[in-house]
Amino acid sequence: MPPTAAIKSKQGKRGTKTTAETDDLDEWKKSKQLIKPKDQLELSDAELKEMVEKQLSTVNPQIPDSLVQFSFSDGEFVPIPPPGSLILVFHSEGTLLYKDSQEARKQLIEEGIDPDTYFEQTSETEFGTEVSETPDESVTTAEEEQTEDEKPEGEEGEKPEGEEGAQGEKPAEEKHEEEHDDDEGEAEDVETQETQTIPPPMANFTSNVNQWIIYDGYQQDWEQQQREKELERERREKDKAPVGRIQIIKKSTGKQQLSEIVQAKMFSCWRVLERMVNLNTYDDIAKDFRYWDDPADEFREEEGTLLPLWKFSYNKTKKHVVTDLEWNPYYYDLFAVCFGHVDYTKPMSWGAVCLYTLKNPSFPDYICTTASSVMCVDIHPKYPYMILLGLYDGSIEIFNIQETCKEPAHRSNNVTDKHRGIVWEVKWVSNLPDGELNFYSVSIDGKVNHWIVMENTMVVTTIITLFLDKEPVSGPDGTLLKAKVFFSACASCVKFHPKNSTIFLVGTEDGLIYKCSTEYSSAYLLTYKAHQMPVYRIDFNSYNTDIFISCSGDWRIKIWEDNRLGNVTTLKLSPNLRLPCKAPKKQQHLDQWTLQCMKLDRILSLVREPVTLTLPPDTSGIEES
């Protein structure tokens, strides 16, 4: 409706319109008959003249009011605020800062201008007054490449002032200013600084490059490589003899590019070399080992001489006590030594088993360390690489030294399947019909355990719990109580009968020896009242299996015959004797046990020569070698 629009623009914001005015204009413009709709509202003139104000407001009548939303936290409908009527059409981020704001002041300070003076200047500039002081020179850090200082943009504030040229009070500055470039300041003290970097070190190089020079270069390089290789070889050989196996391996793996195979070959080379060196060094002793025979022996009856041959030691176990020795049944020069502790007041936190060979007395061939002291060892007669260890804390470990010495192949479960005390002795027995390995172990908790080695674990069954037979005790009311008081006796050693694998002998810490069977767990077959002190070892005679020998801490060695309750012979020795082992060879090398060794003269006299003791005729001819 063009006329209405024209009225609107004329009257500005006030959007007033009346039907009367419209009609007037119509009349004035076109003077035609007014067309009235049928339902036209009839108003009187006064009413028509009435000004009806209309106001525009920003309330959008189309927005729904009383909006509600269900709130799950309250569990009821809650009103939500009405949506806003603001539409963002355009948004642009700018970089301008209001100059009086904090940030702007910060910027100015960073540039080195004192904001207050700056504002003074600018405000004065606007009003055309003189600036009382100039901002300070800000000297930028003199880097070597920079030749002149530049005043920061604070100068520009002064520029309009200077350029106006109206200030006569600062002729000096203006003079300077005219001489400088645009960007540089016109303030008083402009300093120029110049530095120069030290030129990098230069040198001259002259040469010819020809065919033969190239060839010579390659030749030299080759020669140098060869020389390096030789040096390495020499170094290795020099350090060979006194150094142990482990250090040699470290040196030989100098070059990382050596593959595994090469390393293995190197290792075997080292081993051969080590043996050779040892052989040469200990040549005399090796000869004595084989051939030494003291002709004076013939004149000494029932006595021989013992020649100490080798001393084996491993410096890491210097503080340990040797707790067990065992010869390897397959390799006649290999023997195992267990390191642990016996003295309760001097405990060792770890133990080790070292396998030494007579061919290399300077360093053990295999070393297996364990978490606690090793008390006993046994090597399987058929599989000489299976080493069985009994530990101080009651657990059992089996090492397969063919594979690795670093960790045991099997380990008894620390919670359920272990002994509750020191494992004094472990013994392999022959394979089960299925071919599984099994062994027995005894410990001070009085249990004799039978273990079967499975894939990943060991299955244990307690064969027998040792107990003490006590006399019936007289009760409080005079009756004889026939209670079998169960004290568990502490077993300290075990030995199986060589012919009959179900019968075994157990020695206890009380000095008794029990003959037991694997089939009966509640009764002993026989009890020998052997010693007063713990029985440390029992062994059977290899030739006559009815005879066995026991040694104990009461300094006595006793020889027994099966079924005879009293012992046959007693030998008294002065110190503690722990171990009358029957070595496969004539000589015994017990050097670690030096005490034992020296005082063993007497017993070894029996060992070396066939012995005839005062025995009844049916048991004569014992040779305890």
Add this chain to the structure above:
Amino acid sequence: MPEDTKSDAIDLVVTACEKFSSSSRAARMIKEEMDKKFGAPFHVLVEEGFGFEISYIQSRTCYMFLE
């Protein structure tokens, strides 16, 4: 040359010589690459059978034979 730049330079030389049969093209490539990587003007000589005298900044030169 310090170790890392030396190894870079050696690799660069090897690739360049394998790519280009003419020495000057190879030398050009090497020079441009070295300038880009390590800055400052580099002189590169790729040839067999010549004599030379140069002044060089110490520890920034590499003299090598390549088969």
